[in-house]
Each structure stands twice: as structure tokens, then as C-alpha cells.
Amino acid sequence: SQQGEEDPQALSIQEGENATMNCSYKTSINNLQWYRQNSGRGLVHLILIRSNEREKHSGRLRVTLDTSKKSSSLLITASRAADTASYFCATDKAGTALIFGKGTTLSVSS
Amino acid sequence: DVKVTQSSRYLVKRTGEKVFLECVQDMDHENMFWYRQDPGLGLRLIYFSYDVKMKEKGDIPEGYSVSREKKERFSLILESASTNQTSMYLCASRDPGHEKLFFGSGTQLSVL
Numbered sequence: 001s002q003q004g005e006e007d008p009q010a011l012s013i014q015e016g017e018n019a020t021m022n023c024s025y026k027t028s029i030n031n032l033q034w035y036r037q038n039s040g041r042g043l044v045h046l047i048l049i050r051s052n053e054r055e056k057h058s059g060r061l062r063v064t065l066d067t068s069k070k071s072s073s074l075l076i077t078a079s080r081a082a083d084t085a086s087y088f089c090a091t092d093k094a095g096t097a098l099i100f101g102k103g104t105t106l107s108v109s110s
Numbered sequence: 111d112v113k114v115t116q117s118s119r120y121l122v123k124r125t126g127e128k129v130f131l132e133c134v135q136d137m138d139h140e141n142m143f144w145y146r147q148d149p150g151l152g153l154r155l156i157y158f159s160y161d162v163k164m165k166e167k168g169d170i171p172e173g174y175s176v177s178r179e180k181k182e183r184f185s186l187i188l189e190s191a192s193t194n195q196t197s198m199y200l201c202a203s204r205d206p207g208h209e210k211l212f213f214g215s216g217t218q219l220s221v222l
Binding site for chain 1: 114141143145150151152153154155158166168198200202209210211212213214215216218
């Protein structure tokens, strides 16, 4: 399996701080995606970065991808209590299903 | 917006029962997927389907089967439920030309 691994497993910060989560994977990919899951619910797509891209922004989200190191990071700037959730990276390779990591649980306190 | 609907939010079944988990999507997506989610293990792929009547095994297909008779519906079947199949089950769909997945709200299955 090419399952990604997120790091850290859990992260606790104060509102207004930045949160950084990392993802490592094992094989070549077409793209890497980040998803968010509120407690006990389904996952929601946040952002996608393709293998030929190095950085991508969407609102308060910034994603980087280093294919030479097979790693990605998700930065959430100026965190809010509503950002409290679990975050998953998922790798996409042509002809197969998305493979998800184990997730990072983010807790933002006010 | 795409809607992926899982028939039950919570389900309690007994060991040995045959269990059907239903998933319906309303956007004519060709690809559909079943994942299970367990604490500390993340999401693991059980089965997926590229089109009607097609199915592919994922990483953990043992103890499960699937059915895709219509494009909008993808069913996960536990032939004889066991306690180690207690888990959150997540259905998802996507179009081949679009990479992102749309997820249902999940079914929390407890097998007693």
C-alpha cells in the first residue's frame, strides 16, 4: 500500500496561531489531496496539488509538495476554533483509488 | 452540490448477521468507493467500482462483498458480520475526469 503518513498525530494550538501538518508517502503519484473531517462525519476535500506543482494556496491554506522527498505539508494560517478537526492527506495514482493516511487531529482552543 | 447519501447513520447488528450498507450518489459519477475508518488506522480501502457491474478489491476486502447494479448505488455487504467489523464505514464517489472524492456522512456500525 502507498498509504501516506501524517505527522504529528495530534496538534493543539491557540486561536490565531498557525498549524502545520506533514504527510509522507511511498510511491510516485499524480497528485496529493488534503481532506478535513469534523468529528464523526464524512470527509470534505480541501485542496489538491499536482505532482508538477510545488506550492498551492487556497484562502488560509497553503500546501507544498516535494516529490523528491515524497512529502507534503499543509499550513493553516491564523487558526480558528472552527478549524478543529482531523486532517488527512491522500495520494492519487492513475488507475487506482485514493489512498489515505492516518490523519492529524487538530485542536484549536480560544 | 454533489450528494452522497448513506442509508444509515448508526447501525447495530449481531454476530453472524448479513449486513447491507447502502450508498447512493446523485451526480452520475462512474467511480464509487467503500472505506472503513478505525481509530489510529485512518481510512482503509475495502472495495471500489469504476462502473456499473465492475468491482475491484481494495486493501482489506476479506469478509466483504459489493454490488453495483445501477450507476448511482454501491452496496457493501458483510456476509456474516463479526465483532472485528465494528467500524465507521465511509462511501465516496467521483468522476474519472475529476480527482477529488465526495464522501457520505458515514455509517457507524456496531456488531455485538
